[in-house]
Amino acid sequence: MTPKPLPPLIAVIDIGTHKTASLLGQIINGEARMLSFSERRTDGVVKGTVTDLERLTQCVHEVVNDIERGSGRAVELVYLSLSGPAADGERVKGLVAVPAHDGKVTAKDVAEAVQSVRRLEPPKGRATILYMRQPTMLDNRPVSNAVGMAGKRLEVNFWRVTMEEGNMRMRVGMVNGINIKVRDFILAAHAAACATASDADKQGVLVIDMGAGTTDWILYYKEHILCAGSLPVGGEHLTNDLSVALRISRETAEDLKLRFGSAMHRENDVNQTIWKDGDKGVGDQQFNRGTITQVLSLRYQETIEFVRKDVLRRLEAIFPGHAVKLDQNMIPSGVILTGGSASLADAADAVQVVMGLSARVGIPNFENESLRKPESAGVVGLMTAAITDAPPPVRRPRGFLAQLKEIFRL
DSSP: OOOOOOOOEEEEEEEOSSEEEEEEEEEETTEEEEEEEEEEEOOSEETTEESOHHHHHHHHHHHHHHHHHHHTOOOOEEEEEEOSTTEEEEEEEEEEEOOSTTOBOOHHHHHHHHHHHHTSOOSTTEEEEEEEEOOEEETTEEESOOTTOBOSEEEEEEEEEEEEHHHHHHHHHHHHTTTOEEEEEEEHHHHHHHHHOOTTGGGEEEEEEEOSSOEEEEEEETTEEEEEEEESOOHHHHHHHHHHHHTOOHHHHHHHHHHHOOSSOOGGGGGOEEESSSSOOTTOOEEEHHHHHHHHHHHHHHHHHHHHHHHHHHHHHHSTTSOOOOSTTTOTTOEEEESGGGGSTTHHHHHHHHHSSOEEEOOOOOSSGGGOSGGGHHHHHHHHHHHHHSOOOOOOOSSHHHHHHHHSOO
C-alpha cells in the first residue's frame, strides 16, 4: 500500500532583540500540531536593528537545526516575523469609478482597484513587504464584499508595510544562506494578536507587544487592521534605568526587576526592604523596594504613553481633520498586552492608568503548556497567522529576484 503523504509543515522564526524562537508545526484539519520548538539567545540585534549579520545568521541556523533534530523533518520554507523601526506602515487606497450602467460592482472592478494599489510606488529606497487588508468602501460606506452591490465609487484600502531595500535583502539572503527559503513575512504585532485576540476582540482592540528592545503595537477596528507601529524601546530600558539608579550590574538589575519590580509604584513600597540573595549574609545587598518600583513604573508608563501618542499620530494621518479619541467607543475590547515585559507585576494596571482603557495580559491559547505565556505570543501567533492569512505553498521560482517578487505579493 502506498503511504499517504504527510500533511504540510509550517516553520516560523521570531527574531527578537534578546531571543530567537522557532516553531515547527504539522497541519492537520486546518490546525497546527507542534512537532518541535527551539529558543536561543539572539546575537547581532540591537533594538530590533541587525548590527551583526554573521552572528544573527548563526543564531537562526541553530534554532533551525534544533527544530529539525527535534522533529526528524527537514525545513525548506519559513515564515519570518517583521518588527522594529526598520519596518514602517502607511494606509494606501485604490479607487475605481464603477463603470456598469446599473452601478453594480463586479469582481473585475475589485481586481482593478487592487491593482491600482499595487501600482503605487513605495517611498524611495524602500520595498513593499506586506499588504494587510482594511475595510472596502462603496460610496463611503464600509462593505465586507462589494461584488454585486450598487454604487458609484469603489475604494479598497490596505495597510502597507515597507522596509529599507538593503535591510530586506539582507534578511532574505540570511535565510537563503542556510539553504532555506522565506515563504512570507508576518508583522510581529499581528502575530501576537492572532495568538491572544479573538474575532470579537478585533471589533476594537489595541494589542501592545512589548519585548526587550522594541514595543510593537497594532490596532484593530471592525475586525480589520486599522494601523500599526513600532517604537525602539522595551524591557531592556527598564533594566538599564534600574542599573543606573541603583549603581548595580545589569544582571543584578534584571534579577531585581523580575523578582521585586512592578509597573505601578505604591506608597507602601517605600517601607519595604529587600535583599538581593535573601540570606542577609556577607556580600548580600539591601535595597528599598520603593526605589525599584518608582524607577520601573516611570519608564514603563512612559513607554505606554509613547505608544498612545504614536497611535493617535497614525490615526490623525488616516483621518485628517477629524478629532480622534482612544476611548471605549472606538476600542471596546481595550488593550491586550503581550511580550516579555507584559510579565512585569501590575503591567495591565499601568496600561489602564495611562490609556484610560481596560487592559489585560494576553496568554496564547496553545496545546503546549510551556508556551502559554505572554512572551511566547509572537512565535505562537506566527503559526496561527501563517495558517489563516497566507496562501498555500506553491512551487517557488528559481533565482533570487524571482523569489523576492513572489514573496512580496499582494
